């Protein structure tokens with residue numbers, strides 16, 4: 001198959017919901033599936049998440065790029081995604097066999113969405129500790145994302161959340177579009193996310 | 207397992223004279239299949255889908271390429287695949303004389319896709335209409351906007 005550049009997947013969600021933790025878990029899961037991978041992180045004014053990913057040694061450091069989002073993390077993934085597009089283009093140039101680029105947005109609020117000019121598919125990561133009423137609040141990120149990930153399910157008993165109704169409400173708010181649960185701390189639920197990403201944007205037998 | 211048909215380029219529009227002729231021929235001795243895409247998904251360039259005849263397709267277009275209604279995606283001797291965009295529904299809103307600015311502000315703030323038509327604001331419905339109506343309740347009850355449909 002002719003190469004036309006890697007597929008691009010956005011990972012958005014509120015501050016601290018576990019976006020970088022999910023990326024750290026997805027890298028080995030995607031490698032296991034034979035996916036040639038690179039990552040772009042967005043932080044406000046630092047390269048914190050990129051540095052953290054480099055320290056894990058999961059990926060060669062030159063496969064991890066940082067974009068500084070400035071004051072408005074959603075602007076660089078929606079209104080003007082040029083910086084992220086340029087970063088992704090440069091990864092495509094440097095790694096001609098690249099299959100997939102994960103783009104982690106800076107932590108934002110429930111309204112952040114990705115432009116389809118930037119990504120082919122995007123997921124939104126919320127966490128159980130943020131409260132089980134988050135799906136009911138119907139933020140655009142929760143509603144419009146291609147995949148909703150509810151992370152930190154291990155914390156449910158400590159924050160008084162019952163998972164089943166939270167998942168039900170999330171599915172209802174999303175009119176049945178996919179919702180997956182993860183515990184990034186214990187590496188649970190990651191394979192289902194990796195499978196969903198591959199099925200959505202990579203070539204594979206139907 | 208069926209291998210999906212890989213679509214990496216748009217051959218042209220079904221209205222291009224030469225393509226129109228090919229499609230006409232194929233429709234006689236073969237089949238012209240339709241790949242439906244929702245208006246909200248039209249900016250996508252890489253996705254899996256099925257035609258109306260159940261043929262699996264993997265669309266994987268260059269980033270500079272843009273899908274459009276009537277795009278010819280695939281041509282072979284007895285089969286063609288063309289793209290059809292599902293109907294875009296609109297909500298027609300008429301602001302009162304002192305409501306136009308507030309309605310404009312609301313639509314911009316919510317990132318609604320809009321068009322202007324004969325003094326009305328047309329909102330493209332990418333999600334269920336109730337979600338849009340719910341945001342209009344306050345302006346409506348203040349008499350600043352009416353939903354024309």
Ligand SMILES: Nc1nc2c(ncn2[C@@H]2O[C@H](COP(=O)(O)OP(=O)(O)OP(=O)(O)O)[C@@H](O)[C@H]2O)c(=O)[nH]1
Nearest residue numbers: 014015016017018019020021107151152183184185
């Ligand atoms: N218990 C538990 N903690 C988690 C889980 N996933 C992430 N964390 C912790 O949550 C904190 C935030 O995780 P990050 O991965 O940095 O979150 P983020 O969404 O990337 O944060 P920003 O990029 O700053 O918005 C860290 O202390 C993680 O160790 C989980 O599944 N369970």
Ligand SMILES: [Mg+2]
Nearest residue numbers: 019020049104
């Ligand atoms: Mg992070």
